[in-house]
Amino acid sequence: MGVGGNFWDLLKPYGHKEGFDFLRNKRVAVDLSFWIVQHENAIKTHVRKPHLRLTFFRTINLFSKFGAFPVFVVDGKPSPLKSQARTARYFRSSGIELASLPVPEEGASAERNSLFSTYVQECVELVQLLGMPVLKARGEAEALCAQLNSEGHVDACLTADSDAFLFGAKCIIKCFCPNSKEPFECYNMSDIEAGLGLKRRHLIAISLLVGNDHDMNGVRGIGLDTALHFVKAFSEDDILNRLCEIGKGNASQFQINIKSEDNIEMDGNSPHKKQLHCSFCGHPGSKRDHMKFSCGYCAKKDDDEGCLRKPEDFKCDCFSCGMNRRQKEQKRLENWHTKICQKIAEEPNFPKDEIIDMYLCNDNGYFSANDGPHTVWGKPNIEMLIDFLNFHQHWDPSYIRRMMFPMMSTIFLRDMASTPAESLLFGQYEFDSLERVKMRYGYQFYVVKWKRAGGNIAFKVPSKESGTQDVAVELDETVNLLDDCDVPEIHQDDECSFLLTDENMDLVGAAFPAEVKRFWQEQELKDLKKRKNSASKSQENESPASSSARSIQLNITEFYTSTKVKHQPKQEESSKNNDSGDSNMKRNESSSSNLPKSVRRRLLFD
Incomplete structure (x- = not known):
């Protein structure tokens, strides 16, 4: 959820789309709980253990298709406020009166339900078998994701909780757009600061006023627009202190500088008497003086005609009227500010210091600031992974190897680019050649042919009748691009079987520069022959x-x-x-x- 009051709608104009290679070679902190609950309802009636299936394919695609280095973060022990808010949300959705909500004992903390904890533990075991690093947060997973991002350990956070910005996140990937050349919907804190003029403490103040995951109610009678205009009147260093003073009833001890529309500061206590105006034309001066001669504002060629009658929507532009209007506007803003302060002062125990301290805390993980988090990306443990998925998903071992092939080929190409050595992919396959260049999502990829050393390829795809095939089902439209399976294609050529995979062009070029050079030379020869054939045909036609x-x-x-x-x-x-x-x-x-x-x-x- 994050911040209440449709907070994402406020940030929507400052989000932007990024291209397919946005995450290539970048580290991404993934809120694993967000992955588990995001699309579980979409496919839970079609497949066995959807949390494992989605985590398996998303991890492979995030690593191989998008070229990212994911760091998975799991929730720790939830705070008592979060547990109470979660219970209140359940009561509200069930139509139960919140007055019957049980009051938790001091220091008590309600853990998540045991079924969800089992899902998280199974997914953690799965991603660890895939060789991905897993970090556990002290409290909220998005808090640790934001800390990793703010300290530079990762380049972006993959979560839909908007309060990650309150914890200090710099870049958030909210969602993916399926079948798009720009699949990433990103939000940068720098864009929000430039567009809305709000910084981290301003966002914390807004969450305290409209509600958040730890206090769903916020301040009664204050919505998102009201909170936005209220916090803008304070600086970032001053806003939280002012909220504490207002909450204690000390709002009268300070005055807020409210600027008029033309940015001229007004003093509401300065004496000023409005100048006399003509009731006929509306300009400064008396009506008797304007009956004989027109005033300077209504000057005409023939002064004997007098002033002009003022229109219905007339507003005088003289200094006196302008000053009077600005004083009224200032008074209106002061009255509005006073009403907001009264609403805040009437809210009991506002603001909660533990919520502010939690958002400003920079110690959300089990690692020291000097050492940093332990994030190492290893190779998948294929045999144990096969046993794990065969037990939980009933998938055939050959099918698992085939689904794992894009991830293993990416690891193989990265190893060849860094430390070239004669080795085999999966211990069985070797790089054969480049088949062609393929356009995919608006980007070019190499189609690589992999040949099995010493025999033909024999992958077995589980049949639907055997009960092990649950990946060919037609998923809900909300399932995003990460859930699409990249199945390697089997190609038969001259009694030899090959596997065809789509690989990043830069990665293949770094791993096999000679093969890439040879491929483009052959392409040039083919293009030259085509041009010669077309030229000869045109000459024959003209013979x-x-x-x-x-x-x-x-x-x-x-x-x-x-x-x-x-x-x-x-x-x-x-x-x-x-x-x-x-x-x-x-x-x-x-x-x-x-x-x-x-x-x-x-x-x-x-």
């Missing part, structure tokens, strides 16, 4: 033989138009040479043509 053929065709066409006239004498000559039987038949036909149409039709069908 004399082709021109004579066209002239012959043209003569035939021209001749064909005159054959009707020239053919008639030949027909007459041939008719003269016919025998008498034929001439008699023609005479009969010519004589029958003189018969009526009805008679000829009857003779034809009889």
Whole structure:
């Protein structure tokens, strides 16, 4: 949830889309609980243990498809306030009166339900078998993600909890857009500061006023827009102290500088008397003076006509009227500010110091500031991973190896780029060649052919009847791009089987520069041959033989138009040479043509 009051809608104009390679070679802190609950309802009726399936494919795709280095973060012990707010949210969604909400004992902390804890533990075991680092937070997972981001240990946070900004996050990836050239919806704190003029402590103040995960109610009668305009009147260093003073009822001890629309500071206590204005034209001066001669504001060619009558929506622009309007606006803002302060002062125990301390805390993980977190990306433990997924998901070992192939090929290419050595992928496959260049999501990829050393490829895809195939189901539309499976294609060529995978062009170029150079040389030769063939065909079309053929065709066409006239004498000559039987038949036909149409039709069908 994060901050209440549709806080994401406030930040929406300052979010932006990033391209497919935005996370390549970057470290990303992933809120694992967010992954588990995000799309569980979308596919839980279709597949077995959806939390494991989603975590498995998302980790592989995040690592291989997007080229990121994920760091998974799990929740620690929730605070008593968070537990109480979670219980209140459940009561509210169930339609139960909040008055019947049990009051927890001091120091008590309600843990998550045992089923969800089991889901988290299974996913942690899965990502560890995949070789990904896992960190446990002292409290909230998004708090540790934000700390890792603010201290530079990771480049972005992958979470939908908006209070990660309150914990100090600099860049948040809220969601992914399926089938898009710019799949990442990102929010940077620098853009929010530039657009809204709000910094971290301002956001904390807004969350205290409108509600958050630890206090759902906030201050009654204060919404997001009101809280936004209220906190803008204070500096970042002053806002939280002022809230504490207002909450204690000390709002009258200080005055807030409210600026007018033209940025001129006004003193509400300065004496000022409004100048006399004409009731006819509305300008400074008396009506009697304006009856004979027009005032300077209504000056005309003929002064004898007097002033002009003021329109219905007239507003005088003189200094006196402008000053009076600004004083009224200042008074209105002061009254509005006083009402907000009264609402805050009426709220009991506002603000809660433990919430402020929790948001400002920079010790959310089990590591020291000097040593930093232990984040090492290792290689997957294939055999144990096969046993784990076979037990929990009932997947066939060959199917698991095939799904793991894009991740293993990415690791293999990275190893070859850093420390070239003769080794085999999976201990069985070797790099064969580059098949072609493929456009995918608006980006170019190499299609790499992998050949099995010493035999053909024999991957078994589990059948649906055996009960082990649950990845071919049609998922809900809300399932994002991370959940799409990149299944390697099996290619048969001259009694040899190959696996085809889509790989990043820069990664392949760093791992096999000679192969890439050879591939592009072959492409240039092919393009050269195509250009030569097209040029030769165009020359053949323009050769004399082709021109004579066209002239012959043209003569035939021209001749064909005159054959009707020239053919008639030949027909007459041939008719003269016919025998008498034929001439008699023609005479009969010519004589029958003189018969009526009805008679000829009857003779034809009889």
